[in-house]
Amino acid sequence: MRTTRLPAVLLAAACVTGATTATATGAAPAAAAADPAGQAFTIGDPRITESSGLAASSRHPGVVWTHNDSDDGPYVYAVDPQGRTVATVTLRGIEPRDVEAISLGPDGRLYLGDIGDNLGGKWPEVWIYAFAEPAELRDQTVEVTRYKVRYEDGPxxxxxxxxxxxxxxVxxxxxxxxxxxxxxxPEKxxxxxVNTFRRIADVPWTTDGSFSPDGTRLVLRGYFAATLYRWKDGAPSELGPLSTPFQRQGESVTFTADGRALLYGSEGKDSPVWRAPxxxxxxxxxxxxxxxxxxxPSGPASAPASGGASGEAAPPSAGSAPSSTAAGSPADTGDKVLGVAFLLAIAGAVFGLRRKKRDG
Structure with a gap:
């Protein structure tokens, strides 16, 4: 009996302590991040296997526009916050070659960049297609304006x-x-x-870019990194690197409609889109x-080994929860409760042993 009484008392005390700690921490949970990071959604449409560009809608909250790289056809897709395709837009009279980017202009039009050149810069010209962002999310065919593009220093x-x-x-x-x-x-x-594009700045290897909705920031991303710029008077000034999620083939980026976060996309079937505040x-x-x-503080965060359905790592930890071990935090309160309960349990056990010995 003496050899089992102390563990039994401590076990009971531990149960009480656990309940007390859970109550203490549950009553005042650690403060959640104001703007959480993480996987926003997965593009589940089996037709979208090479999502190469993203553009946040200005007319439809939470919706982003995307498109395939090549070998798909003249299609642009509207994807909702659950990753579901809610509209397929067909561009009338267009036979795209290598569509790589999409951007929303202040005129309410979406600009689609047929600007890829897998031959390493051999096409004498490329194209931009512009069409009004649909007011209604449904499958439809739209009229398109086609712009011919050349670079002043060659393809x-x-x-x-x-x-x-x-x-x-543009x-x-x-x-x-x-x-x-x-x-x-050109200005217009x-x-x-022929619209001649002139080089104005050196930039890193880039697979996509986006202006903030107010036009004061520019982000350019590559496969494994992204850079943020201040944009003023038609010129960029570098603010520094951004933490980016590790993706299978990092291809796309867009600011959210409120300008508070970035969405990062990748090519591949069932490709995830990450949100990074x-x-x-x-x-x-x-x-x-x-x-x-x-x-x-921003910085990369580790993901579970499985990486979810896509096998990819987690995005930046800019939205991860803050540490809850600071003095006065719920975790600190819980530790104090645990310590007091543990000491009471020890005292009770010792008292019980002494009383047993006296009575025996």
Whole structure:
């Protein structure tokens, strides 16, 4: 009896302690991040296997527009926050060659960049297609304006097309290791002549890019990295690198409609789209910081080994929950309760043993 009484008492005390701790921490849970990061959704449409561009809708909350790379046809897809295709838009009279990017302009039109060149820069010209963002999400065929594009310094491969939301000017970033450039289109594209794009800045290897909704930030991403720029007077100034999720083939990026976060996409079947909130110093000029928990430092976060259905790693930890071990936090309160309960359990056990010995 003496050899079993102490463990039994401690076991009971542990149960009480666990319940007490759970109550203490449950009554005041650790503060959640104001803008959580993580996988936003998975593109489940079996037709979309090479999602190469993303553009957040301005008319339909939570919806993003995407498209396949090549060998698909003249189609653009509207995908809702659950990853479901809610509209398929067919571009009338278009036979795309290598569609790589999509961007929304201030005129309410979507601009589709048929600008890829897998021959390493051999096509003498490429094209941009523009059409009004549909007011209704349903399968439909739309009329398209086609713009002919050439570069002042000769043909090149490119995968990023961005429309300045303030001026409507179109920009293209080329895809070249150790020599990529940012190209500026004419002030207004011409549907009849040749639109010559001129190099205005050196940029890293780029697979997609996006302006913030207010036009004060530009993000350019590659397969494994992304860079944030301040955009002012038609020119970029680098603010620094951004943490990006490790993806199977990182191809696309867009700002969310509120400008507070980025969505990162990848090619492949059932490809996930990750949400990565910006911290206060990275936010566009017209976006006020959220009132809530202190900003969380950005940086990569580890994902489970399985990586979910896609086998991919987690996105930046900008939205991960803050540490709850600081003094005065719920976890700290729980530790104190646990300590007190443990000491009471020990005291009770010792008292019981002494009484047993005295009575015997």
């Amino acid at each position: 090149r491969d490119a995968e990023a097309l961005m429309v300045d939301p303030a001026t409507g000017r 920009y293209i970033a080329s895809k070249k290791q150790g020599g990529a450039g940012l190209y500026q289109g 594209l011409s549907p009849t002549g 910006l911290d206060d110093k990275q936010l566009p000029d017209t976006v006020a910081p959220l009132r809530g928990p202190d900003p969380i």
